[in-house]
Amino acid sequence: MRRISGVDLPRPFRMGSRDLRHRSPNEDLRLPRKMREPILGFTRHTLNNSFSSLIGLLTLPHLSENEKGKTVSGIIADYKELRAGINSKQAVQLQMGAVSDMREFLLRLQQEFVFEAKNPSFDSSGERQKFSALINKSRVQLDKLLGILNGDPYRQFPEKFSLFRLVGDLAPQQEDTLHHVYRSPDGQPVFLFADQFDAALILENFFSNAVRACERKGVFPFVEVSAFLDDTLPRMAEITIRDKGVGFTTEELILIRRGKGFTSKGSASPDHGIGLIHCRFLIEQHGGRFDVSSREGDGTDIIFTLPAHAADK
Secondary structure (H helix, E strand, O other), X not given: OOOOOOOOOOOOEEEOOXXXXXXXXXXXXXXXXHHHHHXXXXXXXXXXXXXXXXXXXXXXXXOOHHHHHHHHHHHHHHHHHHHHHOOOOOOHXXXXXXXXXXXXXXXXXXXHHHHOOOOXXXXXXXXXXXXXXXXXXXXXXXXXXXXXXXXXXXXXXXXXXXXXXXXXXXXXXXXXXEEXXXXXXHHOOOEEEEXXXXXXXXXXXXXXXXXHHHHHHOOOOEEEEEEEEEOOOOOXXXXXXXXXXXXXXXXXXXXXXXXXXXXXXXXXXOOOOOHHHHHHHHHHHOOOOEEEEEOOOOOEEEEEEEEEOHHHO
């Protein structure tokens, strides 16, 4: 794997080099129990974002403002009630029931406003398609969550998406939060063919780690994301996330190398919850590889691979 130049770091180590697409059929691929609650919370977060977009697309031009207000308020109330049930404090069976109810609720919205609508519900056919696509994406996430709660083998739903766009969605360039730079060869976007929910979870965790590391060092959060297609790994994109924070101690690197988790102290930012070891699990599920290079006080490079879309090879 290509090394990142310009940083004097200890010898990097490689984890997850085995391609899990050729794993044993008897291997236990269930999600680690510690990951279930964080993924539950992340699903709630992404559902909120998707639902806000759905409401924004639903213009209902055939209704008066008063009728539209009542219709939208009713939809929002139903959503909030269902979302409250997707809560880690509930028993697993109740959580599964709430997830199933939310899935059916989204399906009813799709049928009412897309498939069986007698009057136009959107300003254009493009917005109608976006509405339906958002619902389909949310339903896939809920199907995945149901499997997790049921203890089924971990499922993935690969699709083509732009890494650049995903990075932009997760790390907005706002003056008071996180500034990031995205680099790729020749300035061309890199497209992945992976589970977008997993990729977002991985990246958000790495960004959260980078912010905490910069806060602990007392510097402004700055993250560089670079990506290129690795010719030695068929259809794989190598992604590097670099920060200039406090870096890992030797002891922490040893724990990571041994596959042990830990929590860094002294940060004002909340922990996203899944950690490097669980990110490694998700990366390996894609047949990817994961390296960490770091030196205390000089920042960290997280280097990992995910499947690239074949057209970009």
